[in-house]
Amino acid sequence: MPLKHLLFAALVGMACTCSAQAATSAVPGESAHTGWAYSDSCRTFHRLWTTMDSVQSNRSGGLTVLYIGGSHVQGGWIGHEMRRLLAAWAPQAEMSRGMHLPYRLAHTNTPTHFRTEMEGSWTADRCTRGKGQARCEAAPIATGILAYPEDSAAIQHVSYLPDSSRTAYTSIQLWTNAERAQWHWTGNAPLRACTPLPGNLGWQLELARAADTLAVCFVAPEKAGVWYAGMNGQNVSATPHITWHEWGHNGLRIRHAAAQRGWDNLLQQLQPDLIFVGIGLNDAVDGKRLNVPAYAAHYEALSSILRSSGAAVVLLGNTPAMHRSTSLAAPSASIGNWLRQHSRAHGMGYMDLTNALGGPGIAAEWIEDERMQPDGMHFTAKGYSAIANALFTAWMDAYSQAQKAPSLNSATDAQPQQ
Structure with missing residues (x-):
């Protein structure tokens, strides 16, 4: 890893640790369950906002996003819509x-x-x-x-x-x-x-x-x-440029992702500014047998590596789902509660996708209007477009609020204690 990124990762760890309990809603007055909940004093998010400023104002540099998940990501429809939305947000930037x-x-x-x-x-x-x-x-x-x-x-x-x-x-x-x-x-x-x-x-x-x-x-x-x-x-x-990487694998569970060798090398090659992590829906299929402590141990191992990249990391709660006609609301809520606590403790962001999309009971309605497939787990292109728009809206709301905050322009890097 380049020296500047090693130093930055070290400073990120210090800055986020200092403010770990300062997690706030991305939008003042808005529930953290519908937007981004993140630590507004963490340097990784300040760096993300500064990078976005540069790209949108047509100055220079690039914005690199990595989305990690299962079949929702492998199918590519969320990424496809996000590229469309980002191209409209920064039309002068090259898209990749x-x-x-x-x-x-x-x-x-x-x-x-x-x-x-x-x-x-x-x-x-x-x-x-x-x-x-x-x-x-x-x-x-x-x-x-x-x-x-x-x-x-x-x-x-x-x-x-x-x-x-x-x-x-x-x-x-x-x-x-x-x-x-x-x-x-x-x-x-x-x-x-x-x-x-x-x-x-x-x-x-x-x-x-x-x-x-x-x-x-x-x-x-x-x-x-x-x-x-x-x-x-x-x-x-x-020319400013935006790259949206997709790391998606059908059936992915957190233990699968955590067991992968070479995450550090992949992150060094990609140099992401923002990482979305959407892993938990396949784990929720276990229902009452869901082992939250085991899930947490695997997730902690993966998120530690992701945070060391210096990127802003946003953990995504599960989408609403049913498995074999049984609602996954309860196990998904257990996973979401842990993700919220974990993100707050380590200077990451969190977004509850279930509430952002309308709540745990939307499956029947979404199947009826062809936004969700009949299995109650996967979505159609129309449904994945709705997920992408929810992600993008919450992201841009957080960015808009950050632009208004004096700390975005006056914040300084954390310094090592002597």
Whole structure:
């Protein structure tokens, strides 16, 4: 991790610890159950607001967001709508998907507006469940999926923005353990240079111009043990830019996410300003058997790593849901109560998605008007759009209130005690 981020992470820990009990509603007078509840004196949120000021005013820099969750995130509809909303909020900024993960190779659904094509023979593991969890321990970066090319194999990714244009990048992080002689770039822009990424994470590719087709061919012996974990598209320019990363895996439980190796390396590569964490709905399916202390222990392990990145972290309560005709309101409330306490104790934000969307009893109404699927757990594109709008509105309300607060402009970094 760069020195400036190490120092910043240390200062963040001190600043948030000092004000851990100062959690307030993001909007004065509004219940913390509908908006963001966060510590208004935590440096991570001041840094987020300053970054947003710079991007919106067309000065410089970039805003990077990482959303971690289960099938709600993997489907991609929340991210798709958030990119549309952010593009309207800062129309002069370049918009990016960022991570391109090989979902299709693992025989699971790809996010909307994202396409993967492949040739040759591949196998893949989903690192968040099943036998793939143990095999994924060999990778030093936590993307949640590892794919293995056999002999000669190729892969390409193409992604689309809400306006139907393709995302394009001048710089690519290729996450793989393949040696330089075992792969070659086949995307639609010439490769100008490549250098190894630190920590044996793969390669940094610099292109002669922007490429909207990210493609690589691997040539490796069958038993060479080569793995591929995805690509991360980047643009280096003076133009403000916004990147919305999605780390979503169907069926995700908190123990799955906490067990992933390589979170620190992933966060060092992405450098997020804001992290949303939406993990708990699949845990709530346990109902009366939900083990809250075990859930808490796993969550504490993950959130400690996320906080060390220096990003502002917002924990999301569960969406309203039913499982096999049984309401998950009670276990979700137990999870939400713990998340609220945990966020307050460690300088993070919290948002109750159940109340923000209308309460625990909305399933029948939302199924009727086609915002929720008949299973009572998952949503339609229309429903996910509503979730994205609730997230975006609460975020922008918190930002608006922060702009009015004198502390945003006068706050100083916490200093180490002598």
